[in-house]
Amino acid sequence: MAETVIETHQLTKEFVRDAFHVVALKEVDITVVRGEFVALMGPSGSGKSTLLHLIAAMDRPTSGEILVLGQNLRSLNDRAIAKWRNAHIGFIFQSFNLIPVLSAIENVELPLKLTNLSKKERLEHATTALQLVGLGDRLHHLPRQLSGGQEQRVAIARAIVTDPDLVLADEPTGNLDAGSAQEVLTLLSRLNKEFAKTIVMVTHDPHAAHFATKARHLEKAELLPEGQVPADWK
Amino acid sequence: MFRYFPFILKNTLRNRRRSILTISSIAVSLCILGVLMALYQAMFFGEPTPAQALRLITRHRVSLTQPIPISYREKIQRIPGVRGVMAWQWFGGVYKDRRDPNNFFPRFGAEPEFFFQVYPEFQIPDDEKQAFQHERTGAVISRTLADQMHFKLGDRITLVGDIFPVTLDLKLVGIFDEPSHAAILYFNRAYLRDALGANNPRQNEVGAFLIQAVNADDVPRIADTVDRQFDNSPFPTRTESEKAFQLSFAAFVGNLKLFIMAIFGAVTFTVLLVSGNTISMSVRERIREVGILKTLGFTPGAILSIILGESVFISIVGGALGCLLASGICGVMRKGPGGNFMAALRTLEISPAVAVLCIATALLIGLISSSLPAWSASRTSILDSLRSTG
Ligand SMILES: Nc1ncnc2c1ncn2[C@@H]1O[C@H](COP(=O)(O)OP(=O)(O)OP(=O)(O)O)[C@@H](O)[C@H]1O
Ligand SMILES: [Mg+2]
Numbered sequence: 001m002a003e004t005v006i007e008t009h010q011l012t013k014e015f016v017r018d019a020f021h022v023v024a025l026k027e028v029d030i031t032v033v034r035g036e037f038v039a040l041m042g043p044s045g046s047g048k049s050t051l052l053h054l055i056a057a058m059d060r061p062t063s064g065e066i067l068v069l070g071q072n073l074r075s076l077n078d079r080a081i082a083k084w085r086n087a088h089i090g091f092i093f094q095s096f097n098l099i100p101v102l103s104a105i106e107n108v109e110l111p112l113k114l115t116n117l118s119k120k121e122r123l124e125h126a127t128t129a130l131q132l133v134g135l136g137d138r139l140h141h142l143p144r145q146l147s148g149g150q151e152q153r154v155a156i157a158r159a160i161v162t163d164p165d166l167v168l169a170d171e172p173t174g175n176l177d178a179g180s181a182q183e184v185l186t187l188l189s190r191l192n193k194e195f196a197k198t199i200v201m202v203t204h205d206p207h208a209a210h211f212a213t214k215a216r217h218l219e220k221a222e223l224l225p226e227g228q229v230p231a232d233w234k
Numbered sequence: 235m236f237r238y239f240p241f242i243l244k245n246t247l248r249n250r251r252r253s254i255l256t257i258s259s260i261a262v263s264l265c266i267l268g269v270l271m272a273l274y275q276a277m278f279f280g281e282p283t284p285a286q287a288l289r290l291i292t293r294h295r296v297s298l299t300q301p302i303p304i305s306y307r308e309k310i311q312r313i314p315g316v317r318g319v320m321a322w323q324w325f326g327g328v329y330k331d332r333r334d335p336n337n338f339f340p341r342f343g344a345e346p347e348f349f350f351q352v353y354p355e356f357q358i359p360d361d362e363k364q365a366f367q368h369e370r371t372g373a374v375i376s377r378t379l380a381d382q383m384h385f386k387l388g389d390r391i392t393l394v395g396d397i398f399p400v401t402l403d404l405k406l407v408g409i410f411d412e413p414s415h416a417a418i419l420y421f422n423r424a425y426l427r428d429a430l431g432a433n434n435p436r437q438n439e440v441g442a443f444l445i446q447a448v449n450a451d452d453v454p455r456i457a458d459t460v461d462r463q464f465d466n467s468p469f470p471t472r473t474e475s476e477k478a479f480q481l482s483f484a485a486f487v488g489n490l491k492l493f494i495m496a497i498f499g500a501v502t503f504t505v506l507l508v509s510g511n512t513i514s515m516s517v518r519e520r521i522r523e524v525g526i527l528k529t530l531g532f533t534p535g536a537i538l539s540i541i542l543g544e545s546v547f548i549s550i551v552g553g554a555l556g557c558l559l560a561s562g563i564c565g566v567m568r569k570g571p572g573g574n575f576m577a578a579l580r581t582l583e584i585s586p587a588v589a590v591l592c593i594a595t596a597l598l599i600g601l602i603s604s605s606l607p608a609w610s611a612s613r614t615s616i617l618d619s620l621r622s623t624g
């Protein structure tokens with residue numbers, strides 16, 4: 001039996017703002033084991049991002065339990081969570097989210113600044129990560145000097161440079177053309193196969209889901225049982 | 235903290251024009267603060283020289299413009315601890331053309347037989363000293379005045395009186411060097427007395443006495459004794475150290491100390507508001523990046539130190555520039571005509587202590603003005619930060 005990386009019980013998230021009361025996630029039980037590449041799918045507003053944020057400890061659940069890498073996330077304070085996330089999670093956004101004033105290598109170096117590595121080691125690691133994503137010749141380019149696909153690959157390099165146990169991606173191909181999307185998906189698939197990274201990727205795109213080892217569907221804040229797809233799913 | 239510095243630097247350079255404007259506004263404000271601190275230090279903290287520490291000045295209690303009787307001299311001279319007493323008279327008057335501010339150098343009547351005894355720090359060749367003591371119309375001037383007005387020994391200097399209805403036709407007999415670099419002229423008070431004429435009651439009046447104590451420790455006691463002695467006379471006196479006197483002389487309009495403090499406070503407050511506003515603006519613009527950094531694992535504390543660091547960096551650069559600027563201004567003021575009336579100005583400078591204070595003020599301004607935006611940025615939740623389109 002493979003090691004459990006993510007495990008939730010009755011995980012619920014509600015947003016209360018003024019008169020609004022939204023249940024974004026309702027009593028979700030999900031288990032992800034090491035080495036899986038899970039595609040998280042579902043219509044817009046079904047709670048995909050919310051679930052990913054809870055797994056990354058970027059937000060706190062309203063109720064229910066969540067264990068990631070054996071850590072009960074509800075028991076950590078903000079500072080401890082930040083350190084935990086730095087050490088164990090790589091996060092990839094739809095909109096790349098690079099720091100515009102920093103070059104590719106400086107962007108990738110950022111999460112390493114929180115470690116005890118020397119400057120030289122940090123730059124070595126960052127270079128390796130950029131080479132891995134095929135950008136060894138773009139180290140000193142600023143984000144605005146790169147194409148969208150290249151920016152997303154820098155973001156992937158930044159997400160894996162700390163060698164995290166878990167890579168989370170929220171629609172990583174959402175802003176990319178088909179060619180660049182293909183490159184990014186191939187890359188994620190390689191990270192999963194060659195480097196044994198556990199990956200959870202939110203996507204709308206059935207083609208993208210093919211790169212994953214497994215797909216799970218959310219509908220109206222609820223997680224459908226494994227293998228089940230929404231009624232109107234084409 | 236240090237490993238964030240390259241990042242902080244890049245953030246500073248990101249909006250160059252705004253950073254330059256912020257740095258300039260801090261530099262100008264800190265320049266004003268620096269000059270004020272230097273003024274304050276020169277006037278209120280300047281240590282008296284050993285010779286100065288021995289001197290007191292006795293004048294009418296009401297104001298310097300009210301004379302006191304010359305007969306007080308004997309009574310003061312008898313007080314134990316008093317080494318010498320010299321009559322001292324502010325003359326005023328007009329030299330040549332009123333329109334040239336250089337012509338406003340101060341001139342005083344003094345007593346040549348005591349003059350170089352009470353001012354031992356004034357250096358003058360012996361023959362010139364003798365000439366001052368023996369020539370009734372003789373006058374001595376400081377080197378600074380000689381250089382400023384291009385006076386040479388033997389020159390005639392004519393002063394047309396205003397307070398006194400006389401015209402003094404003085405002959406320059408000596409030039410002395412003195413440490414405060416004041417532009418100043420002294421003439422023989424006996425000449426003024428004679429010029430007033432035998433029947434003029436003002437012959438027996440004097441503006442003030444300069445007292446020289448044997449021992450600096452005796453100065454407060456002597457001041458007290460003098461003033462008590464004349465307490466109930468028609469001409470009560472006020473005796474204070476030369477240093478204190480120079481201050482009251484300069485500050486007779488209003489409370490200079492309070493005035494300096496008020497400007498200081500206003501400038502500090504204004505620059506706090508200006509830089510506080512700029513910093514919260516640039517933090518707001520980058521709130522999304524704060525969210526990114528937090529996602530990468532930057533703790534609230536790290537975010538706090540990055541934002542504070544940027545603001546402190548800008549402020550310190552501004553403060554250092556302001557200090558340089560202030561030191562230039564102090565240099566100009568040191569040489570300007572103001573020093574004639576306030577000797578303290580001659581020592582005006584940005585001392586290391588003032589420089590440190592100046593930079594520390596800048597640092598504080600940086601910290602305070604960014605603390606609120608930094609704190610709220612560090613507290614904003616990741617998702618709120620990331621959602622911001624700022
Ligand atoms: N901060 C918030 N405040 C209020 N409601 C929120 C907040 N964040 C999310 N929601 C609501 O929670 C629900 C789930 O949102 P979520 O972002 O998880 O959807 P999603 O599946 O990622 O959708 P999409 O595919 O459009 O990204 C939505 O109805 C959304 O409006
Ligand atoms: Mg989403």
